[in-house]
Amino acid sequence: MSLNFVLIEAWNGLRRNVSMVVSVILVTLVSLTFVGSAVLLQLQVQSMKSFWYDKAQVAVYLCTEYSTLGQCDQAEASAEQIAAVEAQLKSTTLTPYIDKYYFENHDEAYTNFTEQFKGSGVVDLVTPDLLPQTFWVNLNDPTQSAIIFEAVGGMSGVESVVDQRSYLDGIFSMLNAASLTAVGVAALMLIAAALLIATTIRLSAFSRRRELAIMRLVGASNWFIQTPFILEGVVAATVGSLLACGAIAVIVVFFVDGFLQASLPTTAFIQLSDSWIVFPILLGLGAILAAGSAYVAISRYLRV
């Protein structure tokens, strides 16, 4: 009975304040869509990291007769030099850090290169002797590439040591910046949403001020007075959150899996099944935000 009364009051509040409720829904929709996008970007970064970092290797490029960098002097690395580098990789100081390594000679490098750049004109310009012989090293902990740099970077016959992760870091820092931007925009929008909800609830309380005054006089408990208003805010925000969830689903299905996946087929993009986690976050955030700001707004009216 009493619950019924609370629900009817909340419904009446929503009905009387339609314009404000619609604006609450829209602002919540936009802000939570930004929050959701930020979470999606982070998920994408995580999935790319785990996908690529495991595959990322440290390349120890050896000298060719054309290279002038490192310890090279336009001379092909000699068999002794190669053996020395390999001995270093096998040494007891490095083995704890190295998962595995393998050697790639000119011909294998050429085969891989033509495979990788198939159809590109650059293949015709490259001959096997241009491509360096390489030790490909897989580390147990991919972040510890500095050890390889130190151990073999200065040896004669080594042109350069390259951690492939450094190529990825550029991409990831770009994605991180994008997700930080989304978080920043979301934070501003969330502040606007909170203030708007508070204003809406105050208006709603204002249109029911006679009832409120009488409730206070006859001794209705505070929760009884507050609950309809908090429900009102939560309902409006939840509608906004649900729309935001819909917007996120649309973005994932049509933009990420549709457009991006088609234009970049080799990259693994997040699927809708990975992004379920976003929906409870959005719904929870919307509800907490609305309940909090509605509570603060209505408490002003209940000071005894």
Next chain:
Amino acid sequence: MIRFDGVSKVYRSGNRPALHDATLEVKPGEFVFLVGASGSGKSSFLRLILREERASSGQIHVLGQDLGRLSNRKVPHYRRNLGVVFQDFRLLPTKTVFDNVAFALRVLGKSEAFIHDAVPEVLGLVGLGNKENRLPHELSGGEQQRVAIARAVVNKPAVLLADEPTGNLDPATSNGIMDVLRNINAAGTTVLMATHDTAIVNQMQKRVIELSEGHIIRDEASGSYQTKAHAIITEDFEPTRADSQPILVEPLDFDPIPDFDPMAPSSEAIDLSYLDRMKDEDPL
């Protein structure tokens, strides 16, 4: 039942105490008039009992509760023991007579079965048994005040506070209201009524507490009340006043979103009057 021990009330912005060192006791079942000019402290007195305000010093005990120690959280529960009636009725304009009275029970979570027993009973008590489905604007002032009284006593409070309940009513209607209050008192409810109306006080012959500038200057068991203002009105204005309707003056200053400040020095009575200055629609 109600005990004041050296109670003073100073409002934050006021230079003069609204109530000064008031000590008195009201016993269960008494009918007490609070009289005095505007600003004499009658309203502060009622606000203190309602716990709209806390005393600046001194102790107030109502129904065994020390109001100085009553936490804000417990105030709603405490107020269920009190009924309140105002000069301006404070009915909900969109609800019928029945629903206005039932509202007080619904917000306390009472069952519909109980409401359908209690409301007709109390409406009968105030003489409105046949007007359950009317809206407030279809009723006369006296009938509206009866609805307000019904709402105040439907929960069977131990104490009824009435702040100038006859202030907007003509003398004949006022007498009807006083009959209702007398019946309620006779049924055991303690009644505390603030009023300017000398005729009513003199006719009822009940206890009178007179306030002047915050001091209790008189407390008589079955007293009367005379004022200079009353003399002037009787001499000069009585003939025209008797047949004219009271005029309600709407203040012109309009504060669209008022800060409810019960400490404001201009506060009259239990001042929720800012609520009534506003229009009722969605502003958009």
